[in-house]
Amino acid sequence: MAQEYSVITQSLVTINVSSSLNSFGSERRFPKDLKIAELKDKLVLLTGASVSSMKLELFNKEDKLVCPLDNDEALLGSYPVEDGMRIHVNDPNAKVGEFEDVSKVEKFELSADEYAKRADSVRAFKERNKMGRFKEVTPEEQQRLDEEKKIKEQKEKEKAESMKIGDRCEVQVAGQPSRRGCVQYVGTTDFKPGYWVGVQYDEPVGKNNGSVKGRQYFQCPDKYGGFVKPENVEVGDFPEEGFDDDDDEM
Known part of the structure; x- marks a missing residue:
């Protein structure tokens, strides 16, 4: 007499699906009256594994192996499967990562x-x-835009010309902490239009050594140099932070 299989829990179950073929997983909802053979057909589309060599294993919520799903004629619900468990698809005949390597994909x-x-x-x-x-x-709009650009460029030039090499300064760029240093360069550059201020910072918080794209604008240790727009620089009495001028200390 043929053995009969029946569903022993609720009709639908939400399962996490993982695979030996790739590093990603997915969550799927399956009916409990689905035969394991039919489940494998669906898992082919999810994982790329072959039905003929596919092996299924059921893991509980603590990620411990419960049992293999090794009877193609059995119903999924005849196994002790619950929401949140994981079915791992193993295909020893397939190449790991085969479906994640995009280097072979024609672009x-x-x-x-x-x-x-x-x-x-x-x-x-x-x-x-x-x-x-x-x-x-x-x-009219173009004339207004041109005038605004000229005004901005004039203000930038005046601000730059108010600084000189050796001035102590504080740099404040939006979204970044203030940094102190010394003005080492003022003028135009080859890397971007407009006026720029080259600063040697007191600490290694810069991006260069005073050189950009092969041109040396000033000399300083690596990571101590940086270039900022004049509007972000204020010159004045900005002593190096962390130093105490008390005569009792050397």
């Missing part, structure tokens, strides 16, 4: 000229709707 590449010709791109959408850099600017 679609499009040149700038080809992209510009496309009518279904984000660029084309912005161009049609006059958005971003494609926004139309009236002559």
Whole structure:
């Protein structure tokens, strides 16, 4: 007489699925009246394992092995499976990480000229709707923008020219703690337009040694140098932090 299998718990169960083929897992909800053979078919789509070599193991919430799910004709619910448990899919014939290696995936590449010709791109959408850099600017608006730019550049130049090499200073950039140091360079640079102030910091909180992209603007130890916009620099009586000028101390 053929053996009969039946569901011994609720009709649906939420299970975590892991696999020997990849490092990620997923949570899925399965009916308890699903045969193990049918479950394997579904797990092929989730893990990439082969039905013919797939081995299933059930782990409890403490991640301890409960039992193998080794009877293809048995129902999932005939095993002591509960919400939150894990089914691990092991396929010894598959290569580990095979479906995570994107180095072999052929990448679609499009040149700038080809992209510009496309009518279904984000660029084309912005161009049609006059958005971003494609926004139309009236002559009056352009004149206002040019004037604002000139005013900003003039203020930047005046602020820079108010500083001189050797001035003690404090640098305050939005979102960063204030830093103290000494002005070592004032002027324009090759790396970005406008005026810049080269600072030798009192501590190694900088990004360079006074050199940027092969040009040496000033000399200082590595990690003590930095360049900031004049608006972020204040010169004045800023002694080195951590030093006490008391005559009783040497």
